[in-house]
Amino acid sequence: MLRMMAPGVVWVAALLASMLSLGRMFSGDYLDGTLEQMLLSPQSLSLLVLGKALAHWLVTGVPLVLMAPVLGLQYNLPADALGVLTVSLLLGTPVLSLIGAIGAALTLGLRGGGVLVSLLVLPLYIPVLIFGAGAVEASAAGLGAGAHLSLLGAFLLVSLVLAPWAAAAALRISME
Amino acid sequence: MTINWFKYSSPASFYFLAGKMIPLFAVAAAVLLAVGLYISFFVAPTDATQGESYRIIFIHVPAAWMSMFLYVVMASWAGIGLAFNTRLSCMMATAIAPTGAMFTFIALWTGALWGKPTWGAWWVWDARLTSELILLFLYIGFMSLQAAIDDPRRADKAGAVLALVGVVNVPIIYFSVKWWNTLHQGASVSITQSPKMAATMLTGMLIMALACWMYSFAVILSRVRSIILERERHTQWVGELPELNKAGGVAQ
Secondary structure: OHHHHHHHHHHHHHHHHHHHOOOHHHHHHHHOOHHHHHHHOOOOHHHHHHHHHHHHHHHHOHHHHHHHHHHHHHOOOOHHHHHHHHHHHHHHHHHHHHHHHHHHHHOOOOOOHHHHHHHHHHHHHHHHHHHHHHHHHHHHOOOOOHHHHHHHHHHHHHHHHHHHHHHHHHHHHHHO | OOOOOOHHHOHHHHHHHHHHHHHHHHHHHHHHHHHHHHHHHHHOOOEOOOEHHHHHHHHHHHHHHHHHHHHHHHHHHHHHHHHHOOHHHHHHHHHHHHHHHHHHHHHHHHHHHHHHHHHOOOOOOOHHHHHHHHHHHHHHHHHHHHHHOOOHHHHHHHHHHHHHHHOOHHHHHHHHHHHOOOOOOOOOOOOOOOOOOOHHHHHHHHHHHHHHHHHHHHHHHHHHHHHHHHHOOOOHHHHOOHHHHOOOOOOO
8 A cells, every 4th residue: 555655645745845946936036036137237138047947846855765774664555666766756847947948937916826826837747747657657567667757758858948938938028 | 012921019909809709719619509409418329438528628638638728829819929029929828818718627537537437536636637637727826926027018928938838738738648547538529530429429520629718709809809999098089989988978
């Protein structure tokens, strides 16, 4: 029972950790005017957004990746499943931060932005959650986690290329 | 003779064009719906394995097609609006969203009603069903994002970015029955192969799909007319509209 629940519980924790802190990704900079300076700066805005998403991931994703083996032990996961859980989180949590950057940029400065950002990013988070938790289950069932992890890696690459760009466009719209 | 391609990209001229087209599409929708329903209930034979319960495909499949198709249309109008900064394309995207959400809801709900007798479950977390549910949330997210922003132009653009990001979901829905080994059956109708169903069933389904198209056109055009009126209420041409003055003058 504990073993079956473990990947889902840890992944939901990752999702909540990422989603609940999205509101703060840009709001501090927005309120004190730093964001306007960033928009005016000669560096490409996509690169700056990528930096913001990286910072968000370092705060919300990396601790969970580091803790995952310990959490998995508490759920009595076998050693190879622990490895798969950690790798799936390592590949998946950056995707959450990158997708979240789009939602955070779109809802910047809106009333009720906190609820809205959850509504916007949750549907896009679900596939990552499914494949992340699915990787551990597949490896526990003896099917091998390769396919799930490859898909997570593909999500990461696509979102790494497209998400900063979309979030930068959304920030420009929000700051007009 | 030179054709002005952009004549109907102005809300003022499109308002009248839409007003002329709505009755045509509405009549076509009613006729096709009547014929389609007649075929689906009385002409199409009973299915060999599923009995009468299969008849729900006559609304389920067209609704599912429309839900995906309308999302792509909405995202393309939104993209055009974002790229060329045209007002009417963004209004079209806004007008399409509620109809698309309605068809997604119908597809999910009729799917649940169909799943109960055939699979024995209202809902399973299958790839096709889950991605269609995500589509519903994308529509709702698009509408609530636009509703939360007061400035209509900013709402248009923010919604457009969201619609374009969400368009990745449509191919996932379409190919989900091929990519995953799902409980949901594979496509019975395809352009490249002959259909795997009786000809009358197929005719009924296609006529129902056409009826859904016509209905969508009529509803979306009348919704876009309302949006045009609401956004252009300060302009002179709206003030001079006979249908508004007849009722005793415009409020603005």
